[in-house]
Amino acid sequence: MSKSRKILLDIGFQLLGVLLAVLFTTLILLFTGAPPLQTYKLIITGAFSSLNSISNDFVVWVPLILATVGLLVTFSAGLWNIGIEGQITLGAIFTTGLIRMLLDTSVPPLLIIFLSILAGMLGGAIWATLAGALKTFGGVNEIFGGLGLNFVATAFTLWLIFGPWQRPGVGSMSGTEPFPESLWLPQLPGLRMSLWSLLLGILAVVIIYMMLRSTYFGLKLKAVGKNIRAAFLLGVPTWQYMMLSFIVCGLFAGLAGAIQVVAVYHRLIPSISSGYGFLGLLVAMLVNYQAIWAAFIAFFYAALNIGAIQLPIVLKLDSTLSGILQGMLVLFVLIVDGVRQRLLKKRV
C-alpha cells in the first residue's frame, strides 16, 4: 500500500470514530427527548460566541494542557498516573499555604505569586513521588496507589477548609477566604483569563514536545515504556527513570493546581482539581501521546466543558453531556483503531 493511501485510510478511520461518537451521543439525546441540533448549537455558541466565552475556554485549557503534557511523560514511561488528580490538588494546597504564610508580610505581591507557584509545583511533585515510590519500592500498582492518594488529597483539602484554614466564622463548601486582588495572577481587563497562565501553558507544551522528541532523556523514557526489560539490559536505569517521569508529571500537575488558585479561584475550594487530571488522561489517550496535537484536542475538550455550562439553564439538561461526548470520542477512536489494525493484519 502506498504511503499517501495509508495516511488517507488512517484519517478516514479517525473520522469514522468521531462520527460514531457523535452518532451515539445524538442517540442518547434523542432517548432523553432533548433536541440534538439545538443542544449542539448551544454548546458551540456557549463556547465561542463572545470574547468572554472564548477567554473562558482558555481558563480551562491551561490547567488541562498542563495535566496532559505531564501525563504524556508518564505515559512515555508506560505508567498510568491516575493519581494526577491528587497531584493537582496538592499543588493547589501548597500554593494556598504559601500565600497564607506570606499574606501579612512585606514581601512584594508579585514575588509571593511567583513563590507560591513554585510551592505548588513542589506539592505536586511530592505527591507524585509518593505514588512513584509506592510503585517502584512497594510494588503497588501506580493506578491503585494513585487512586488512594487522590482520596487522601481530597480529604486533606476538606479538612483544611473546615479546619485550620476555615473562613472567619463558619467553614463552608465555598472554600477558604478569597485572597486580595493584588495576589491574583494579572488578568486581562474585564475577563477571567490571565495571559501569564496562558503563557505557562504554551511553554509547557513546547518544553515537553522538545523533551520527548529530541532529548536523550525522552528517548530513554520511551525505551522504558516500550520494553522495560530490554531497556534495563541496555543500561537504562529503569526505576530512576520511572521515578523521574512521576516527578516531572507531578511538577506540571502541581503547576496546574497553582494556576487554579492564583489565576482562577483565588482561594482553595473542595473540588479544586475540577477533574482536569482525569480529562487530561482522556486527551493524552486521544492524541496517541503527541504533545502538539494535545494542545488542540485539549482546547476542543475545554471548549466542550465551557459550552455545556448553558445546558442546564436553557434546556434543563445536565452539563455532564460534554463528558459523554469526550468519553465517546476516546472510546470510538480506540474501537475504530482496533478494527483498523485487525483489518490490516488480515490483509498481510
Place this chain on the structure above:
Amino acid sequence: MADNIILIGLAGVLTAAAPILFAVIGETISERAGVINLSVNGLILLAAMAGFAVAVNTTNLILGFLAGMVVGGLVALVVAFCSITLHQSQVAVGFVLALLCRDLAYFLGNPYMGLPGPRLSSLHIPVLENIPILGPFLFRQDIITYLSILLVIAAYIFIYKTRPGLILRGIGERPSAAFARGANVNRLRYVYTVIGGMLVGMAGPVYSLSVKAGWKGTISGLDGLGWIALSITIFGGWNPIRAAFGAYLFAFLQWFGLYLQPQMPNIPSQVLQVAPFPLMILTLLFVNIGNTEWVNRMLAGLNEPTRRFISRILRSLSAKPPASLGVPFDQE
C-alpha cells in the same frame, strides 16, 4: 446501651458491605479469567441510576435489580470486545468507560434526582431474630445482604472446588495451556467478563434500592466506591473469602469513622470517611512488597532464621495476580 449502639453499627456494617461484596466478587471472577474491568466505578453509578429509574417506572424492585445487572453485563461486553477481540489496552478502555458511564449516569439520571422510589424492606427471619444480642444483628437484614454472603461462599466453591472453576483459573493463569487442553479461552473470557460485569452491576441497585435508597446524582456519595472495590479485589488476592474480609474491613472502618464523628465535631465527616484509604494503600503495600526486588535482595543479606521468619510473613500476606491478567490471547 453502649453495646446496643455497637451492635446496631455492626449490623449496619453487614448491610454496607453487601454492595461492595457484589462488586468485588464480580471483579474477582473477571480478573481470574484474565480481564481487568477498570470501568467498575462508572459502571456501579450507571447501574444504580438505571436500577432506580426502572424500579420507579415499573414499581417493581426485581426489574430494578435486573436492569442493574443488564447494564453491568453490557458495559463488560464492551470491555471484552475491545480487549479480547480488538486487542486494545484493557486499562485504557476500562478507564474511558469509568468516566463515560459516570457521566451517563448523571446525565440520564437527572430527571430522577431526589424522586421517592421503592426500596427493599428488611427481611426478619422469624424465631432467630429473637436471639438476644445476635438476633437483631444477624437476622434482620434485607435479603440482598444474605445473598451477598451466599455469593461469597458460592464463588469460593466455584473457583476452587469445581472443574469449570479450575478452567477459569487456567485461562487467567496460563491460557495457552488451557487452550491446549481444549478450553475455548477467548469465548470463556467473554463469558466470565460479562458474568463478572453483571455481578458488579448488581452493586448499583443494591445501593439505590437498599443501602442508600434513591438517586441523588453527584451528591449520592457513591462516586469513588468502584475504585475501592478494585483495590479490595487486589487486597483479596483474587480469593473470594479474603476479598470478603477486605470488604467487611472497609465497611467497618467507614462505620467507625462515622462513629467517631461526635467525638471530633471539628473534623468534617468526609475526612473520617476516607480513613480507610491510607489503610488500603498500606495493605496493598504489605501485600506487594514481598514481590519487589530490593526486599528480596535485603532479605538475602539477613541470617537464615530471620530471613525465613520474615519471608514467611511476607508470603502469607502476598498475593500474586493471575499471570495473564491484561494479556490478550491469540488462539490462531
